[in-house]
Amino acid sequence: MSLIEITNLGYDLGAKKILHDIDLKLFEGEIVTVVGPNGSGKSTLLRLIIGAINPTKGSIERKQNLRIGYVPQSLHIDPTIPITVKRFLNLPIRVPINDLTEATKQAGINNLFDKQMTELSGGQFQRVLLARALINKPDILLLDEPTQGLDQPGSANFYQQIEQLRKMLNCSVLMVSHELHVVMSASDRVICLNGHICCQGKPEIVASAPEYKEIFGSGTEGALAIYRHEHNHSHGSDNLKENNVG
Amino acid sequence: MLDSFLIRAALAGIGIALAAGPLGCFIVWRRMAYFGEATAHASVLGIALSLAISAPIFYGALLVSLVMAVIVSSLSSRGYAMDTLLGVVAHSALASGLVAVSFISGIRIDVMAFLFGDILAVNKQDLLLIWFGSLVVMALIYWRWSPLLIATMSTDLAHASGIKPKKEQLILTIILALFVAVAIKVIGVILIVSMLVIPAATALRLANTPEKMAIGAMIVGTVSVLGGLQLSFSFDTPTGPTIVCFAAILFIISNIFALIRRS
Numbered sequence: 001m002s003l004i005e006i007t008n009l010g011y012d013l014g015a016k017k018i019l020h021d022i023d024l025k026l027f028e029g030e031i032v033t034v035v036g037p038n039g040s041g042k043s044t045l046l047r048l049i050i051g052a053i054n055p056t057k058g059s060i061e062r063k064q065n066l067r068i069g070y071v072p073q074s075l076h077i078d079p080t081i082p083i084t085v086k087r088f089l090n091l092p093i094r095v096p097i098n099d100l101t102e103a104t105k106q107a108g109i110n111n112l113f114d115k116q117m118t119e120l121s122g123g124q125f126q127r128v129l130l131a132r133a134l135i136n137k138p139d140i141l142l143l144d145e146p147t148q149g150l151d152q153p154g155s156a157n158f159y160q161q162i163e164q165l166r167k168m169l170n171c172s173v174l175m176v177s178h179e180l181h182v183v184m185s186a187s188d189r190v191i192c193l194n195g196h197i198c199c200q201g202k203p204e205i206v207a208s209a210p211e212y213k214e215i216f217g218s219g220t221e222g223a224l225a226i227y228r229h230e231h232n233h234s235h236g237s238d239n240l241k242e243n244n245v246g
Numbered sequence: 247m248l249d250s251f252l253i254r255a256a257l258a259g260i261g262i263a264l265a266a267g268p269l270g271c272f273i274v275w276r277r278m279a280y281f282g283e284a285t286a287h288a289s290v291l292g293i294a295l296s297l298a299i300s301a302p303i304f305y306g307a308l309l310v311s312l313v314m315a316v317i318v319s320s321l322s323s324r325g326y327a328m329d330t331l332l333g334v335v336a337h338s339a340l341a342s343g344l345v346a347v348s349f350i351s352g353i354r355i356d357v358m359a360f361l362f363g364d365i366l367a368v369n370k371q372d373l374l375l376i377w378f379g380s381l382v383v384m385a386l387i388y389w390r391w392s393p394l395l396i397a398t399m400s401t402d403l404a405h406a407s408g409i410k411p412k413k414e415q416l417i418l419t420i421i422l423a424l425f426v427a428v429a430i431k432v433i434g435v436i437l438i439v440s441m442l443v444i445p446a447a448t449a450l451r452l453a454n455t456p457e458k459m460a461i462g463a464m465i466v467g468t469v470s471v472l473g474g475l476q477l478s479f480s481f482d483t484p485t486g487p488t489i490v491c492f493a494a495i496l497f498i499i500s501n502i503f504a505l506i507r508r509s
Contacts, residue, residue, distance in 0.1 A: 052405035070406035077399060081275050082453045091399070092392040092407050116454060132403075142406075 002027050003063045003140050003172055004049060010057030011044055018044050021196050022058070026140065031166055031173040031186060035206075036193035037215055042176040043073060045193065046144050049174070066140065069133030069171075071126070073144040077117045085120070086113040089132050099135060106168065107131035108161050122149040126158060134165070141165070143175035159186050251366055256475055258368040258376050259489065262429050262441060263467030265380035268387045268460040269425055270446035270467075272418055275398050275456075279443050280329055281318070281419075284336030285426050286435040288314035291343030293360055293430065298350050304375060307430050311423035314339055319419055363434025365475075365485050372431060379428030386421050394418060395456055437486045441467060444493040451504035466496055 002025040009022035019041040026032060034042050047053050049060060050070050062068075077083070089100055104110055107130040112120070120128060126146055133141055143162070147155030163186045166173055190206040192198045198211040206212050273282050289307040296306030318331050368376075387394070397404040397411040404411045429438050449462030474489030481488075 047402065047405075050402070050406045052402050068406060070403070072400060072402045072406075075400050075403070078275060080450060081399060081456060082450060082459055083399075083456055084454055087455045087457075088399075092396045092404075092409060133406075 001063065003066055005061040006049075006058070007061070008058035009048065009055050009060065011041070011048060011053070012056045017195065019048075019195060020057075024191070024197065026172055026174055028139075029166065029170050029172055030188045031163070032175070032189045032191060033187040033203075034174070034176045034191045034193050035178070035216075038178075040194045042193055043144050046070075046142050046174070046176060049142060063139070067136050067138045069136065069138030069141045071129045071133045071141070071143045071146050073146075073148060073176075075125075075129060079118050081117075083117050084113065085115050085117060085128055088117055088128065089135065095135055100131075103131045103134040104128075106134050106165060123154045123158070126150065127161075130161075134169075137169070138171055140172040140174060143173065143177075145176055145178065147177070162186065251368075252475065252479065254368045254370070254373055255365045255485065256472060258373055258432050259365055259471030259475065260468050261373070261376040261380040262433060263445065263471050264464050265383040265425055265428070266441040267445055267449075267462075267464030267467050268391075269383060269421060270442035270463055271449075271456065271460045272387075272394060272398065273422075273442045274446045274450065276418075278422075279439060280332055281315075282422060282426070282442050283435075283439045284318070284332040285311045285315055285422055286430065286438045287336040288339035288343075289426050289430050290360055290435060291339040291346065292427075294343040294346040294350070298346065303431055304427050308423060308427035310339065311426045312420065315419040315423050316416075319416060359434070360430060361435050362484075363430070363432050363437055363486050365432050365489075368432055376428055376432060379424060383421055383425050383428070386417070386424075390414060390417055433486055433489075437490055440490040440493065444490065444497055445470065448493065448497040448500045451500045466493065466500075470496060 004024075004026040006022055006024040009019060009024075010017065011019040022045070034045065036042050044053070048055055050068060086100070089095065089103070095103075100113075101110075104112070104127075107127045109124060109127045109131060112124060112128065115124075117125070117128070126149075130143075130146070141162070146162075147158050150158060162173055162175070165171070185203070187203055189200060190203045191200040192206055192209070192212045192215065194215055198215065199206055199209040201209075273279055289311045292306035292308070292310030293303050294306075295301075295310065296303045314335055318328070318335055321331050393404070393409045394414050394417070396407060397409055397414040401411040404414070425442075426438055429441070433441060445463040445466035446459065448466045449459045453459035453462050470489055470493035474492040475485060477483065477492065478485040478488035
């Protein structure tokens with residue numbers, strides 16, 4: 001049984017077709033990455049799934065009582081709103097402190113509760129957003145360019161965390177990213193999006209697909225190289241260093 | 247006790263300051279200062295209409311503020327910038343209000359009184375209306391606090407939590423219209439925005455959570471009302487503007503205090 005089933009989905013903005021003919025199923029426990037050029041409708045797809053916007057056409061079926069954890073694209077918090085990390089995590093519903101501590105631990109942060117949201121570094125901020133998404137023990141995590149504004153080691157670190165989380169919580173992950181080389185290594189399935197789904201499949205298959213090369217050019221050998229390179233090693237703490245070199 | 251005009255003025259001012267505190271925080275966070283001012287301007291048309299049919303001012307002001315707020319909210323998603331729309335709607339309403347007043351024969355009304363309000367002329371009925379209105383405003387904000395807050399911070403996060411930002415915005419707009427209708431007679435169009443924005447902006451520097459900022463704004467507003475009344479009585483200065491000056495001084499002090507604490 002799929003968690004989310006998208007059928008014949010279309011979304012228009014005025015006369016412009018942002019997305020069309022999208023069919024997509026997301027299954028339990030898998031990590032799916034959506035790649036695509038700017039303006040290809042990646043963020044729109046996620047916003048349709050969380051219900052921030054309604055489809056022009058087609059349908060999105062969610063499993064009953066599906067819990068979605070959403071990490072938005074580089075959220076800007078207005079500096080006129082004084083808010084501590086703890087209060088932010090307690091919005092809009094108050095959460096027992098044990099659940100809070102657990103979620104922050106899972107997201108890889110601690111001792112940030114009393115900090116102001118505006119004082120956080122980019123990496124800390126993204127992890128707070130991640131912790132927020134983890135609080136209601138989601139069946140699926142939706143991540144929209146979660147590493148925007150992070151440097152390369154930072155984002156490699158972040159994706160590694162996601163992979164660990166998937167193992168730990170057995171939740172599915174659907175993420176949007178432009179950092180092909182880092183993301184592909186952690187994905188079970190890659191979807192190449194450009195208004196419609198150009199191609200999809202295992203990372204290595206997508207990376208060698210002609211549709212993919214047409215969009216991203218030939219500079220994608222690197223992605224594949226790192227993908228293979230990673231799997232020559234056992235998963236462990238030294239993955240991060242490998243990614244740094246790459 | 248309520249027979250003293252100074253006591254009545256103080257109570258009226260405190261009632262308004264308490265409602266303005268938490269509401270003003272949202273005005274500051276959502277950058278709606280101009281929206282507040284536009285709503286207040288538009289309510290002048292409502293006052294004129296009420297006078298024309300000899301209805302209570304409150305209802306006319308409330309009706310026109312609500313209509314204006316809803317028109318602007320629904321038009322803003324159709325290709326005009328929010329402040330452009332506000333400029334068109336609010337000033338047209340204010341102007342038609344002033345024109346309409348000139349047609350009312352038989353009654354001599356000082357429109358200027360509604361621009362600046364007259365807190366010293368508050369009677370017991372006004373007091374009742376102000377406190378009732380303020381309590382409703384506070385109750386509504388208390389009820390919608392968390393959803394409004396998350397919708398203010400990020401519409402996408404709100405959607406992900408099952409909250410509809412459009413609905414929250416409409417509720418906030420209605421609360422603002424209610425506040426304006428309650429406050430217009432006492433503090434007038436010009437001072438409404440000051441009471442919303444200055445206390446909230448003052449509390450912002452000293453608070454570390456949204457709740458503390460709201461409570462801080464209520465305190466700053468109350469202190470400004472009492473201090474302003476006292477000064478205006480001692481120095482025989484116009485009361486409304488003196489209250490605003492007092493609030494502005496608190497704003498400066500809080501900024502200096504925040505600067506010192508940071509360094």
